[in-house]
Amino acid sequence: MYNKTLHLALAIALGGGISPCVFAADANGAASDPAPSQNVHFDSKGKAPSSYTVDMQNTVRKTLPFADKRDLEEAKKGFIAAPPYKKIMADAGNVAWNMGSYNFLNEGKDYDSINPSLQRQAVLNTAYGLYEVVPERIYQVRGFDLANITFIKGDTGWIVFDTLLSKETARAALDFINEKLGKRPVVAVVISHSHADHFGGIRGVVDEADVRSGKIPLIAPQGFMEHAVAENVYAGNAMNRRAFLQYGLLLPHSPYGHVDMAIGKNASIGNMGLIEPNRYIAKDFETLTIDGIEMEFQSTPGTEAPAEMNTWFPQFKAFWAAENITGTIHNIYTLRGALVRDPLVWSKNINNALYRYGQTADVMFASHSWPRWGNERIQDVMRAQRDAYANLNNAVLHAANQGVTINEIQNVYKLPESLKNNWATHSYHGSEEHNSRAVINRYLGYWDANPATLMPLSPKDSAPLYVEMMGGADKIMAKGQSLFDQGKYREAYEILNKLVYAEPQNSKAKDLLADVYEQVGYQKESAGVRNSFLSAAYELRHGMPKGLPPKTGGPDMIRGMSTELWLEYLGIALDGSKVADQHFIFNLKTPDNGEQFVVELSNSTLTNIKGQQASNADLTITLDRADLEGVMARKTGFDQLVAAGKATVEGNRKPFEMLMAAITPFTPTFELLPGTQQ
Known part of the structure; x- marks a missing residue:
């Protein structure tokens, strides 16, 4: 016993208890729509986009700056080669990665079931192969996992920046660049921050013995080990379950389902590793020269991760922005659950980088998305993202100081028009709605100062009261259907949600609520919000989906x-x-x-x-x-x-x-x- x-x-x-910050499911595409090019819904209960959704998508196509093709051009720039395969196998025998399951995005079709802005981002994230960032010096392999893996050509070998999520995808990336550019040893590894999609593939590029002996420097920001392990321990199981919604873990890859994770296509299902670094960056700015490459590290704790750092390469006038500046405005509050981030600190760190490096940088690249070239272009993106995070903080608190509450701000805060017309400030990973609520939560907490909301009844207890007062299920269903038919989806789910809580076995109510959620998901620009609504629709119709479960830790995480x-x-x-x-x-x-x-x-x-x-x-x-x-x-x-x-x-x-x-x-x-x- x-x-x-x-x-x-x-x-x-x-x-x-331990869960990496992101997980993939269905990386092998087994549950993907078998005929996405024919636009066939994967779910027998699924619905096509309504006329209201189609009208909204057409409005987006007319009002956003789709004529600005710079991101599309930059995403292709420097392309060297793509491998002949789209699948990467895990050592356990499952498919760890399958870029081919997103082929429907490259068929040139506009899908009314995908917000046009999100579809644009999803297409940008289909970049796959080896790319040159700085001639004969800096390269990236993109599309092998959720993140990019970067290779700096030193005097004798590769300096690797971020190692993807799985050993198998990182190993495949290293093999591919060696095949195309000549085999070189890995002489150092830099991990930009403490999220698993940036360190989990470490064992695919180095042997632990070489790190422990000091032969290969493994460099990370101070606090890396603590945060790499601890962030998801205390509420890790709950985060894991909630991730099924935010990341659409078991949604089929389809125009009606999973199309993107905003910062990449998906996350691999392979062996996640963790090796303790042998060199930490502790100062605000710290310079190292390794294998002939000079690097200045800028510590940015409390931004996208609790432990994170940017890097400047003065020899190449190249700025590595880690995950602090990518092709999206990020999450201030992550829907799966995590401590609320500080958008003002984030903005200030971008500003420091702008004035220290951005004035002279010729290229800016990162651990996700695509590089930006040209100093004017780089400064424009840096300023835009700096201002977007600062505006989120300042404008929300401006409203809060005039009485707008956490339960109202999502309907009040709007991004300035000048930033709406800049692709770099669109919230594909975050959303203005949930990020604005996060700012108030950070400073004022969850209570809106109305005593009625301080100790609310649980939904299962309050819902029957509402259903009774609204005249019962039939009246709610009729009103809900009427609101759905009018395209008033938020009003529809406001009342239908009460009915489903009061009568959780009412399949007609759940199906109608699922229909509402589905239309909302189709319309959303944020990948996380889209995935959450579409995943909720699936679960209401069929229960929690079955599939390859996400990886949760492993020996390296236990040791750490x-x-x-x-x-x-x-x-x-x-x-x-x-x-x-x-x-x-x-x-x-x-x-x-x-x-x-x-x-x-x-x-x-x-x-x-x-x-x-x-x-x-x-x-x-x-x-x-x-x-x-x-x-x-x-x-x-x-x-x-x-x-x-x-x-x-x-x-x-x-x-x-x-x-x-x-x-x-x-x-x-x-x-x-x-x-x-x-």
Whole structure:
């Protein structure tokens, strides 16, 4: 029993708790629309764009600056070659990546089921192959994963910037550039920030032994390891489930389904790795020369990631903008869930880069999207994005200081017209609606200062009241259908959502609400908002979709997780009601790294303190941290370690067994929309 419960707790804490910031599903395209070119809906319940949606898409085509083709030209510039394949296989045998599942976007057809602006972005993100950024010096492989992988040609080898999400896609990119430009060793790796689509492919380009020995510098911003592991641990399971909506993880790749992730097509399903860097950038500005290449790093913490940095190459007048300046305005609040970012800090860091590098840069490139060439063009994009983030912060707070609340700002805040006409400031990843609400949440919190909303009823409890007062389901359905028929989709889902919460098994109500959500999704420019509405429509019609589940961590993420973070996660995973009358203390010691902890259960709560040992502990567990990781990774059992002399247990095991039995096995399969649990 003891072995099973401890093993279970560790596996739950690590396997279920860590989720990379983005996930792909259906990378093999298996569920993709079999006939997208014929515009056949993948869902038998799916609807074509309504006349109102078609009219809105036509208005977008007439009002946005589609005559500005600079992005399209820059996305093609420097193209060298594309591989003969569109699929990249994972070592496990599944398809890790399939760019071919988006071929329908390159057929030259305008789809009324896709916002024309988003379709333009989705086409730009179909760039696939090897590109030259700076002649004979800087290259990118694009379209092999959600992010770009960049290769700087040094005196003797490649300096790699960002390594994609999976080992297999990164390895394929390295093999491809070596095939086309001549084989060169990797002499250094730079990771721009702490999101998995930028470090997960590390094992596809370097051996860990070469990093540990110092032979190959692995450079990252200070705080990288902590944030790479910790960002998604505490609420990781909930984030994982919510990601199914934001990223459309199991939506078929189709004009009616998944078309883009805004910063790239999708994310690969391969082996995600993590190797601890051997060199950190800690100063605001720090210069290194590696393999003949001079690089000045600009630290930008608290922008797109908690730990992030830009890079300036003075020899080439080239500015690497990491993920701080890409082909979209980003998320201030990420719909899957994350700490709200600071748009003012983001704007200030862009401004610093503009005045330090932008005045002389000849090319600006990044970890997503396409480069921009020419100093005037670079300054225009940098200023536009600087102003977009600053305007979001300032204009929202301007409205808030005049009484506009978090429940109103999404209908009040508008991007200035001058920025609407600049493609660089369109919110394909974020949206003005949810980002504006995030700014108020950051400064004022979720409450709108109306006492009625401070302690609201849960939707399942309040909805029946509304349904009763509105005259019952039939009247709501009739009104909802009427609103749908008039193209008043927001009004329609306002009332239909109440009905579905009140009657979660009412299939007609769910189907009508799904029809409404589908039209809203078709109209949205933001990929995340589109995916959320279309995914919700699918789940209302069919329940949570089945498919290849997203990757959640792995041995490298487990090794990178601090013992303290694991203990804190155990406190979250604990169902305190099951140990309400229990109180005990145990010591944990890991001699190989000199760490020790006191863990105490009291008042249905698990707490820990580092660097202490209790004299009155009920139980003391001693094992090396390296062996603890083996249990976490489900590679060994605790009793096996005891039998092998690698772990000792002193004291009363019974209370600890009770604690472990109270650990909740989180799985990302809970219901988000009423009546959708299968």
